Amino acid sequence: MGKWSRRAFIGAGVAAGGALVVGIAVRPGNPIDGLSPLLTDGENEQLLNAWVKVDTDNIVTAVIPHVEMGQGVYTALAQMLADEMDADWSKVQILEAPADMQYVSDSIGRDFLFPNLQVPALIEPTVAGGILELAQAMGLQFTGGSYSVRATGQRAMRTAGAAAREMLVAAAASEWQVPAAEITTADSMIIHAESGKSEPFATFARAAAEQSLPAKPKLKSPENYKIMGQPKARHDIPEKVDGSAVFGIDADVPGMKYAAVKAPPVIGATIESMDATTAKTMPGVLQILNMGDFVAVVADGYWQAQQALGTIDTRYSKTEGDGLDQDAIFARYASHLDEAGEDGGDMQTEAGDITKGFTEAATKVEAEYKVPFLAHATMEPMNCTAWVRDGKCDVWSGHQAPVNARQAAADAAGLPFEDVTYHNAYLGGGFGRRSDSDAIIMATRIAKATGYPVKMIWSREEDTAQDHYRPSATSRFRGGLDKDGKAVSWDNIHTHLFDPADAPTIPHYNIASHRIRKVDVSMHLRFGPWRSVDHSQHGFFIESFVDEMAHAAGKDGYAFRRELLAKSPRHLKVLDTAAKMSGWGSALPEKHGRGIAFVPSFGSIVAQVAEVDMSGPKPRVTKVYVAADPGFVVNPDGFTAQMESGIVYGLTAALYGDITIKDGAVQQSNFHDYPMLRIDEMPEVEVTLINGDHERLGGGGEPGLPPIAPAVTNAIFAATGTRVRELPIAKHDFA
CATH class of the missing domain: 3.90.1170 (Aldehyde Oxidoreductase; domain 3)
Incomplete structure (x- = not known):
């Protein structure tokens, strides 16, 4: 953070009406005139790649380069900018950035394309410029992958807010003829306590634009946050409640x-x-x-x-897809996995001596898991309005x-x-x-x-039949335990790998010998990203098999995971918190079960415990306990809502989600045969948030989903002794 080059620097401009506009200037000579009509009120304003502007009424407007789809990103990103700027939150407004190359995110480009990139300072400007060009080529003005806060928020919104504050302070220091170090800011005001002077940001908007551009503005440390970390009400809620919101x-x-x-x-x-x-x-x-x-x-x-x-x-x-049925698809998966055998497939991760690990294992465990195709089933069906005329x-x-x-x-x-x-x-x-x-x-x-x-x-039928589906998949595991029931070897081969690449990996678990491979299987269906992407499959696969290994070792699932996480204190704290919340180990009524699952994903660490009632004709999830560590929680209410939302979406898929193929076509058509979780089926959810590393923020939109399916199926096993290795749960008869 803070390494800005001539190709990517903090810039400022002043509007004719006195508004200060601060933004990230991606390169000299950008077509600012093309953006101005989209973001300004008219001739009295001038735009310079704006992330933030201060108008003559002292209103701070945060320009958000992400879309709002219920995840609260407008509010969280505005909080990050406003806090660094010391803005008055009650006077902060939000504007979504236009669909323009000026607003592609090189921050997301860096995380997405080169997640672990570390380069010497000498070549950082060249690398930053190259990443920007790649981001523009890919059109990375994108909302997804839980990148908004952890990438754009950390690297762009905070930096732009801090830069704006420093320029305003410098302008005031020059006007008042006092050292900038003596000036403080609060609630969109500039204050010099010694002289008793104070003025709103707007007073110095013009002069601020004439100040030197801070190449590396100083960012706040968490103890100085006033807006970040607070449960601020979301800006988009009132208009969604009163019906004025436009979808x-x-x-x-x-x-x-x-x-x-x-x-x-x-x-x-x-x-x-x-x-x-x-x-x-x-x-x-x-x-x-x-x-x-x-x-x-x-x-x-x-x-x-x-x-x-x-x-x-x-x-x-x-x-070529005509005549292809669901059974044939899974048979194709099985055939590819069989052909790969014990040593074939594409290697993803390998550590230790896997052969020795299994040879010396006292107990061996094997299992195969399957998940189906899934549709997105967004409540607003796919739609678009277009008008083509006069060359426009x-x-x-x-x-x-x-x-x-x-x-x-x-x-x-x-x-x-x-x-x-x-x-x-x-x-x-x-x-x-x-x-x-x-x-x-x-x-x-x-x-x-x-x-x-x-x-x-699109009709709901068309929406269901023409989706870009979450892929179905099969995953096979072998695990080895020593005489004390400690996991010593882990071998996994699975079909497909889309995104992210780390989804099948287990770096958090301390298993000396492990190997993970994949096989690719061709398919005529269209695939697309589905909430939490490959973590939605591998969270279920991995955490189900960990539970099977715990059972084979004669150990409690929570205790077994504690052993695997012994060298990872931050991860262990999340696991322990979820277990403590749930009263793990305490007695439950007859035919009730408690299951645990632990899935780090998208930079956040999440553990969930599900309680399931198996006394009725079908499983009923009664309570879910969630412990989550995203590094630092910008908006606790918003992050909690995302954990709850992930559970709704993931539990729907775990219980019911099943797109099946017959004669090459999708059989499902509407909510009668592709059901959603109903309000009376929603469990009570309790969430505890942990700020474990404020330097490395994780996401919120994706990580709440992956643990719920294995937590529920592990709870079903605890209650019934029946292991669910294929989703959805509705396919199984527990009578």
Whole structure:
């Protein structure tokens, strides 16, 4: 942090009306005029790559380069900037950055592309410039992977806030003819106690822009935080409560028409023919389009379009996926794993002598686990409104990567990037699904073909059948225990590896000999990031097998994990906290069980204990205890909500989530056969947060999910003696 070069430095500008604008200038000569119309009120303001501006009313506006999809990122990032700036939180406003290359995140680029990169100071400017160019090439204005706070917040928002404060102080020191060291700041005020002078930030906005640019502004230490670490109310909640919040599906353009779409049920097929005789006669229908890879009906209203679409008889081309069923997919996985045997596959991690470890093991344990394909099932179905006319294109939607969405629309419209305006909105659920631009592309193509502004909405059936799914997977384990029941060897081979690369690894567990391998299996389905990505699978795999090894060793699951974490005190504290919260070891009613799971992911350490009631016809999760250490918690209420949210999403998948394939197509269609967790099924959740390392912040949106499935299945085993090795739990009969 703080290593800024000539290619990436803190810059400042002053608006004509007296507003100070501070930002990260990614390179000299950036087209500031292109950003000004998007972020300023008119001729009285001038923009310079802004992260923050102070207007004449002393309002601090934080420009957030991430999207709000319920995770509270607007508020958390604004807290980080405002705290370093010593702003009055009650006067802080928030503005989402536009879909523009100026707002790609080199901070995320560094963490995503080179997570452990350490370079000498001499070449840091060159490396920083190269990473920036890579980030721009990838369009990394992206919200996901729990990067917002730990990357953008730490490296950009805090730095910009600290720089703004130092420039304001320098301006005041010059005006008052006093040493800058004698000046303090608080609540958007500049104060010189000795002379009794104090003025709002706005007073020195013009002069501040003329100060030397602080190349390395001083950041606060945690004991001086006033806003970070506090449970500040989220800025987006009031308008979501009163209904004024605008989501992608709320777009309203004069003269707008509606489109319903249907793509071939088997991925890769095309439209060979269609009979739309009936649809053409139905009220409100304006156009029926064969787009090659999907059929679209454009009408005066969405229901008219959807009803007409249902009458069209469509024939599709043959594909390699035709005839492929769920059993055949898992058989393909098994075949690849069998071919790899004990020594094949692609090596990911290896330590110690795995052969010796198993030869000398007193007890050997083997198990195989399976998880299904999963859909995202966002509550707001996929949608996009587009208007292509006069060599320009406007697009309205909610997307996790606005720059990429804008580029996708430009490509679909056949226009230059700069001729597309992308209007981002709140996301009614993202979870990775809205990082793909398929809906943007389809809507833009329809708008181009019709000439209307068109709002395209996927039906829930289309949403379920055309998702970019969380992959199904199979994972096989062998474990070795010595005569004292200590884990001495670990061998794992699994199908697929997408992101992140560390998901199958176990660096936190002290096992002398371990090896992790993978095999790749081709598949015709589309895969995409799903909340917590590969940790959603491997959290279940690893923590289930750890429990099996504990049982084989004749040890309690918590005690067994304590042994494995003995050399990792920070991890051990999280595990111990969760166990203590739950009263681990205390008696439970008959047919009740308690299970524990421990999954570090996305820079955060999370342990969960689930209590399950098995006395009824199906498992009922009654209570979940969560201990989490993300390094430092910027907004405790927001982080707690993310732990709870991860449990809702993960528990839904663990209990019910199951996308199955028949004849190459997805069988599920709506919530009747792809159910969500209902409010009466939600367990009580208790969360304890730990600030374990304020220098290294972890994420909040992803890490709450991976432990819940194994915590629940381990609890089921404790209550019934039945081990669940395949999800969803609903597939199993516990009677």
